[in-house]
Structure formats: C-alpha cells, structure tokens
Amino acid sequence: MREIYMDHSATTPVDRKVFEAMIPYCTDEYGNPSSIHAKGRAAKKALEKAREQVAALINADSSEVFFTSGGTEANNQAIISYMVNNAHRGKHLITSAIEHHAVLDTCEYLRKNGFDLTVLPVNSLGVVEPEVLQRAIKPETTLVSIMHANNEIGTIQPIAKLAEVAHQAGAAFHTDAIQTTGRIPIDVKAMGIDLLSASSHKIYGPKGIGCLFIKKGIKIGRLMHGGAQENKMRAGTENVPGIVGFGQAAELAQNRMADTAAYLNKLGQKLRQGILDKIPHTIATGDLENRVPGSVSVCFEYVEGESILLMLDSYGIMASSGSACTSGSLDPSHVLLAIGLPPEIAHGSLRLTLGKNNTEEEIDYVLEVLPRIISNLRKMSPLYRNGGSG
Secondary structure (H helix, E strand, O other): OOOEEOEOOOOOOOOHHHHHHHHHHOOOOOOOOOOOOHHHHHHHHHHHHHHHHHHHHHOOOHHHEEEEOOHHHHHHHHHHHHHHHOOOOOOEEEEEOOOOHHHHHHHHHHHHOOOEEEEEOOOOOOOOOHHHHHHHOOOOEEEEEOOOEOOOOOEEOOHHHHHHHHHHOOOEEEEEOOOOEOOEOOOHHHHOOOEEEEEHHHOOOOOOOEEEEEOOOOOOOOOOOOOOHHHHOOOOOOOHHHHHHHHHHHHHHHHHHHHHHHHHHHHHHHHHHHHHHHOOOEEEOOOOOOEOOOEEEEEEOOOOHHHHHHHHHHOOEEOEOOOHHHOOOOOOOHHHHHOOOOHHHHOOEEEEEOOOOOOHHHHHHHHHHHHHHHHHHHHOOHHHHHHHOO
C-alpha cells in the first residue's frame, strides 16, 4: 500500500544529509564537549559550528543561542525563568488563547504559583490583534508570549507589531517559533524578539533537540541545574549528534527556504481549493493568505475528525486532527474554539501539512480519496441525514 505523509507540522523525516552529518558523532567522534582532550575538543568544535548555523537561520549572534532538549523545554525556560528572575519588575504575564500547550500549561503553572495571567482572544482568522494586546497590558506586565504561527491552523502572527507594543510598555517579548523556524524568514533583530523557541524535528532534523534564543541583556535563569554547560544556562552533557543534526538542518533550511516555500504554497493551495470544490459543508480555517507554507486546515460538518483520520490511514494517507499532541483526545481543539467555531464543527477538523517530498500526484490522490471518505461518513451521520444534505 502506498504511504503519503501529510503531517509535517507534527514532525518531519530526518534529511539524508542531516543524518550523514550526525553519524561521526555517534561513532568515532564520541567525545564529551566538556572534556579538554582531543575527542572533547572535536565535539566542542562541532557543537559551536552548529550553534553558528542555527544562529544564522534567525539572524542572531551565536552567543545568544542555547541548546535544549526541544521546543517544550525552551518554552518552559523562556517563560518560567524570565518571570521568576524578573518578578521584582512585575508578575503579570500575557499569552494568547491559541498557544500550544507547551506555552499554555507553563503559563497556567505560573498562575497557580502567584503570578497574574491574561490570555488574549484572537479574531476569526486566529490573529492576535496588536490593539487587543495594547489594552491588556498593565504597568506590572513583565512578559508577553505569542506564538509566531499556529500549529493547527497555520496563521502567522504580526510578531514585529506585537513585540513593539510589549516593548513600549517595558515588557519583554517571547515567541514560540517552533512551526516557523526554517520555514519562513525570521530576523530576531528586525522583529524585536527577546526570546525565541525553536525545534529541530520540524525542519528535517532529529527529535530531542531544540534551542532557546536569548537576546543579549535579557535577564533569565536556568531550569536545569548541575553543570556549567551552555554557558551555565542549561546543565547536562550536550546531545552532540542531535546538535550537529540541528545545525545541518538549519543550514539546509536557510539555503532552500525560498524555493521550498514557493513549492509548498503551490501544493497547499491546490489541496485546499480541491477540498473546498469537491466537498460541500467544508470550512477552511485560519488566514488563507498569511500562513505557514503547505499548511491546510479544514473542518467538515457532520463528521468526526478521528473517523476521518482512521479512514485516511486505511488508504495510506497520514494526517492529523487538531494538534498532534492532542489528537488522541476527544475534546474539540482549543484553537478552533478560540477562532469562534462551535464544538460540533471543531470536532470535524482535519490538518494536512505538506513537506518538501510531497508531490502533485499525492495531492491528486488525496483529492480522489477524501471526498469518498467524507461522503461515506456523512451517510452514517444522523445530523447529516436530518437536514445537512439539503
């Protein structure tokens, strides 16, 4: 049976060039970068080269990039450490209703431990409007954390404008850029970003490695204690093979970004329009123009997303319903509810996120199979039979 992978916002396959770059550091060059002997020095040199590669991808200085175990740890460190280390300035934190749970749960943890939290609404496209942020800011606001692009609906936020609002009030600005780093241009200096979280496995690198950008002058502490690694910002022996892979993935992403984005935009538009043309009672979600390349998010009325995924999988098509981290839940997506969709429609969500290896032939196959699946599921739906078909 053919396999068609359309879940690249959940994870991507490791690029062959990335894997080849990692191999020596799993075998011959196995040194601990904290060791001063030859093996250790070789590992340290590779680690610092990767730091430069990742920094170049977001126009940061290499000294501002700190490696973590992934995006979730980076989000936790950015938010918790910044708020705790700057509590004397104020204990008010602002985020948005459509953040990934790695941010929402972290903010909720702080709220339960004495901090003040404001969760901003979004408009129907999933955009945090700068005017809404402006009205929410208080004199004691210390940090604003708004994701660069949403992992479910693909909408890109006006980060530079939001950061400007935060800075005018004296607050720092953090962005979860896990869905955008390496996919669309990021310039932390031009965009006014103080803290940024990124992850390797979204850009054809290995899992289990990410980074936190910390702008020079930003006061932040460590979460991990027990060693002086990462300039005393993250204790623990560095994952050298993973870091090398992240660096190689970052360099490849930077070199290919424009061409890959153009290709994925073309495929995504064809897939989205084909779904809307072929399947009635379908709603496209998110900003259809200002979105992550290759991200297609739709909701089908009168069907359940879980059933759609199971049927697609039987045809060899791999996708998700809502975010990958919560696709096993029967609760409707908090993101879709936040943009104003009722629960009964949000339950019928489908996310198809394309990658560089997807083809037009695969798009055609999905557009052949998916309408049949939705039609068959709707025939079993009492809601559809009792009026939806009209």
